[in-house]
Amino acid sequence: MKTMKTRLLTCFDRDGIRSLYEGLSERSRALRFGAAMPRLSERTVRELADLDGRVRAAVGVFVRGSLVAEGRWARLHRDSTTAEGAFTVADAYQRRGLGRHLVDAVVEHARTAGIETMQFTVSGENRGMAALLARRGIRLRYSGGSGEASYPLAAPTPDGPMPPERAAWKKSA
Numbered sequence: 068m069k070t071m072k073t074r075l076l077t078c079f080d081r082d083g084i085r086s087l088y089e090g091l092s093e094r095s096r097a098l099r100f101g102a103a104m105p106r107l108s109e110r111t112v113r114e115l116a117d118l119d120g121r122v123r124a125a126v127g128v129f130v131r132g133s134l135v136a137e138g139r140w141a142r143l144h145r146d147s148t149t150a151e152g153a154f155t156v157a158d159a160y161q162r163r164g165l166g167r168h169l170v171d172a173v174v175e176h177a178r179t180a181g182i183e184t185m186q187f188t189v190s191g192e193n194r195g196m197a198a199l200l201a202r203r204g205i206r207l208r209y210s211g212g213s214g215e216a217s218y219p220l221a222a223p224t225p226d227g228p229m230p231p232e233r234a235a236w237k238k239s240a
Contacts, residue, residue, distance in 0.1 A: 071165075073172060076125040076137060081116040083127070083134035088115070092158050098193045099155050101213070115139075121180065126172040128165050135160045138169030140177040140185065148183040149217075154196065166199045174203075178220045187216045 076084070088096065088107050097103050107115075118125050118139075125139035135157045140150040152173055156165050177185060187205060189196050191212045200207060200216065207214025 070130050071168075072129045073168070074127060074129070075120065075176070076116075076118055076127040076134075078116050078118060080127060080134065081112060083129075084115050084137065085112045087134045087137060087155060087157060088112075090157055091155070095155075095158055095161075098190050098196070099153070101188075101190055124176055124180065126169060126176060128160075128169065130160070136165040136169055138173035140173055140180075140182060142182070143186070148181060150177055150182045150185055152177070152185045152187050161195065166196070167202070170199065170203055174218075174220060183220055185218045185220060187214075187218065189214045189216075 085107065088099075091099070093103065093105065096105075115125075117123065122145055123139065123141035125137050127134050128136040136155060138152065138154040140152050142148075142150045152170075154166055154169050154173070156169070174185060185205075187200060187207070189200065189207055191209060191214060197207055197214055205216045205218045207216045
């Protein structure tokens, strides 16, 4: 997408985050949060925009100035080297490669922030996200209606951002 711009989100992106989530279909919002959520509370919007780059961070994709997708990571505990990842793509932009782009960007940013392991939880109904993660070498284990994965991140090396055995998943984009 030529007009696509990617950057880290900040607390000043609160309105864009609100617009992205409020613009989702009920199904997309339920798949993202694991439950029906007709509207986001102001508290949830504040939490989504509470980004410090150390404990939690988000990467946004903008098209013509509007936030159309975001991927995020949040440490499980303040000093944890394990983080949970989550992704949201506006309905009109799904299945256009933005999710793949976000997974790569979020994993890379998390790695540079000292995250060693990413965890993902995906609704059993979210086949698109499950397939996307599988194409990235992230295999979900299903139990009780959702899939979970724990994915070790390779440390950066002098030859590049990741060892060659992990670079293959990134190049398969």
